[in-house]
Amino acid sequence: MDRAHGGWEDVCPIVAATDDAEGNVRIRLIYPDPNPRVGLSGRKVESAALQLLAAITSPAHEVSVVQEHLGDTVRFDDAQVDLVGITAMTIQARRAYEIADGYRKAGKTVVLGGIHPSVRPDEALQHADAVVVGEAEPVWSQVLADAATGHLRGLYRGQEYADLRQLPPYRRDLFPKRSSFSLASVQAARGCPYDCSFCSATLFSGRKYRFRPVENVIAEIKALGRRFIFFLDDNIFSSEAYCRALFSELKKLDVIWVGQASLHLTASNPNLLKLAAESGCFSLFVGIESLTASNLRATGSLAKNRVGTPAEIGKSIRVLHDHDIIVMAGVIFGFDDDDPEVFDRTREFLFDNRVGHGSFSALTPFPGTKLFETLRAQSRITTYDWSKYDGATAVFLPKLMTAEQLQEGTRRMGVNFYSTPKILRRFWTNRHHPFIYLATSLAWRHSCRVENRVPFFRPSGSWKERGKQSPAREIEGSADPGQPVLAERGAEESSAVCDSASGVA
Ligand code: B12
Numbered sequence: 391m392d393r394a395h396g397g398w399e400d401v402c403p404i405v406a407a408t409d410d411a412e413g414n415v416r417i418r419l420i421y422p423d424p425n426p427r428v429g430l431s432g433r434k435v436e437s438a439a440l441q442l443l444a445a446i447t448s449p450a451h452e453v454s455v456v457q458e459h460l461g462d463t464v465r466f467d468d469a470q471v472d473l474v475g476i477t478a479m480t481i482q483a484r485r486a487y488e489i490a491d492g493y494r495k496a497g498k499t500v501v502l503g504g505i506h507p508s509v510r511p512d513e514a515l516q517h518a519d520a521v522v523v524g525e526a527e528p529v530w531s532q533v534l535a536d537a538a539t540g541h542l543r544g545l546y547r548g549q550e551y552a553d554l555r556q557l558p559p560y561r562r563d564l565f566p567k568r569s570s571f572s573l574a575s576v577q578a579a580r581g582c583p584y585d586c587s588f589c590s591a592t593l594f595s596g597r598k599y600r601f602r603p604v605e606n607v608i609a610e611i612k613a614l615g616r617r618f619i620f621f622l623d624d625n626i627f628s629s630e631a632y633c634r635a636l637f638s639e640l641k642k643l644d645v646i647w648v649g650q651a652s653l654h655l656t657a658s659n660p661n662l663l664k665l666a667a668e669s670g671c672f673s674l675f676v677g678i679e680s681l682t683a684s685n686l687r688a689t690g691s692l693a694k695n696r697v698g699t700p701a702e703i704g705k706s707i708r709v710l711h712d713h714d715i716i717v718m719a720g721v722i723f724g725f726d727d728d729d730p731e732v733f734d735r736t737r738e739f740l741f742d743n744r745v746g747h748g749s750f751s752a753l754t755p756f757p758g759t760k761l762f763e764t765l766r767a768q769s770r771i772t773t774y775d776w777s778k779y780d781g782a783t784a785v786f787l788p789k790l791m792t793a794e795q796l797q798e799g800t801r802r803m804g805v806n807f808y809s810t811p812k813i814l815r816r817f818w819t820n821r822h823h824p825f826i827y828l829a830t831s832l833a834w835r836h837s838c839r840v841e842n843r844v845p846f847f848r849p850s851g852s853w854k855e856r857g858k859q860s861p862a863r864e865i866e867g868s869a870d871p872g873q874p875v876l877a878e879r880g881a882e883e884s885s886a887v888c889d890s891a892s893g894v895a
């Protein structure tokens with residue numbers, strides 16, 4: 391069997407344990423294409439979840455992969471498949487269920503996993519023979535063993551989080567298509583000690599950081615032979631001791647990397663930031679979320695950002711610039727203290743501070759989050775059609791603006807932010823990585839314009855309205871979906887001690 395563990399069985403007992411599995415199951419792993427977005431986001435990046443799932447599958451089974459967003463086609467009549475494993479974020483749920491239903495009609499066994507089935511297991515079980523709640527590592531071999539004997543038990547949920555010391559490298563050999571970015575995804579740690587009301591990370595991965603041994607991360611990167619690395623961690627600046635060890639080792643390799651980090655942790659530790667830059671960090675995604683302190687306070691994000699005024703945030707951004715790091719600012723619109731002026735204020739702030747990249751989202755109440763429960767209790771959620779939960783569509787009623795204003799304002803931000811004159815005018819600040827800055831800016835520019843159907847020759851700056859694109863409304867069959875399940879474990883952990891003084895993306 392074509393197996394690519396290359397000696398990792400010694401350090402990764404997860405793989406060794408699953409090697410005892412009985413029976414040969416022909417497994418097809420699927421990444422559904424949510425489809426509504428045609429730009430960069432989500433369309434080009436390989437699925438780390440499927441790469442990892444393949445890696446923890448016993449060699450007794452056969453694994454193949456279909457990544458719809460990279461052009462692969464789903465074929466329900468494929469005789470070479472016994473079991474289909476489908477991953478889903480919320481935006482993918484609708485398509486995931488379509489695929490699941492199609493395969494079940496064709497007599498195949500279907501297993502659903504990932505963040506959305508984890509927070510909506512009862513909903514997912516209507517489309518699957520089994521649902522994995524939470525991380526796959528603790529239960530995947532059991533799922534396959536039960537599938538092989540025809541005794542799947544419906545819900546599978548690990549008693550504990552995965553031990554990342556046992557994590558094997560992802561199986562990239564099954565993924566021949568490289569993304570156009572050619573970024574290789576690597577994970578060093580999981581978990582987030584914060585609990586921002588709009589975010590699923592803490593709920594899913596726990597409050598405590600869990601680290602992979604630095605030597606395993608480095609060995610994986612060396613084996614990859616790729617130059618551009620994308621750290622999947624919610625905060626690559628997690629614990630100072632761990633980061634020092636990781637960055638020192640990365641420095642010895644010929645790689646450049648991008649990751650997510652908290653603005654406070656990076657800006658308040660110039661020594662560590664210097665080491666990060668020396669180790670190849672060229673860009674950091676920092677979740678600024680909002681320029682309004684009351685929004686940050688209300689959502690719990692002030693705990694990780696520490697700074698809440700535009701002046702303080704600008705100061706922190708300058709520290710990153712001083713270390714030649716391109717800042718990608720994550721901004722969310724539609725918080726309770728956001729009025730229609732928020733878009734202009736944010737645009738000016740980002741431009742004045744020469745922020746290189748921006749990622750703009752309409753606030754989205756993802757199921758399982760505190761925000762979801764709050765807005766649902768206030769009857770402000772306007773649709774439970776998960777395919778609308780794309781961060782671009784208004785799916786709830788904001789307080790100080792209309793849903794239309796939220797949606798159009800958010801869409802306009804991306805297009806205007808990536809106008810050619812603006813890209814050029816912030817070049818000097820981001821000049822230390824000229825090719826990367828320009829190439830990624832133009833790629834994002836293209837993406838924003840395509841997603842918003844802006845005519846090719848129209849200058850971005852003058853673009854106003856996209857036309858008739860209504861915010862999401864309640865649709866048939868998208869009833870209120872009930873309570874989340876993972877929240878129980880999140881609650882148990884609320885007093886857990888985090889192992890670093892930190893904040894995250
Ligand atoms: C990398 C990433 C991306 C990549 C996706 C790359 C890809 N093709 O997979 C990019 C940058 C493109 C992206 C985009 C978006 N993302 Co994103 N992303 C992440 C991030 C940082 C890491 C995910 C990852 O790969 N982890 C590593 C793998 C190994 O872990 P995993 O996916 O959790 O998989 C494990 C389990 O879930 C389970 N599992 C997963 N699938 C399956 C399937 C089966 C069958 C089984 C048994 C088990 C199983 O087993 C795995 C191993 O334990 C997470 C944050 C996080 N902490 O998870 C957000 C996250 C998944 N993203 C999120 C969001 C909201 C988005 C966007 C909608 C944002 C936006 N506004 O545009 C877009 C959607 C794009 C689109 N149109 O598809 C949310 C999802 C919330 C939700 N309820 O859906 C997360 C959780 C961030 C957050 N903090 O809230 N994202």
Ligand code: SF4
Pocket residue numbers: 582583584585586589590591592624677691694893894895
């Ligand atoms: S700090 Fe970042 S990853 Fe952690 S809960 Fe908040 S937004 Fe999510």
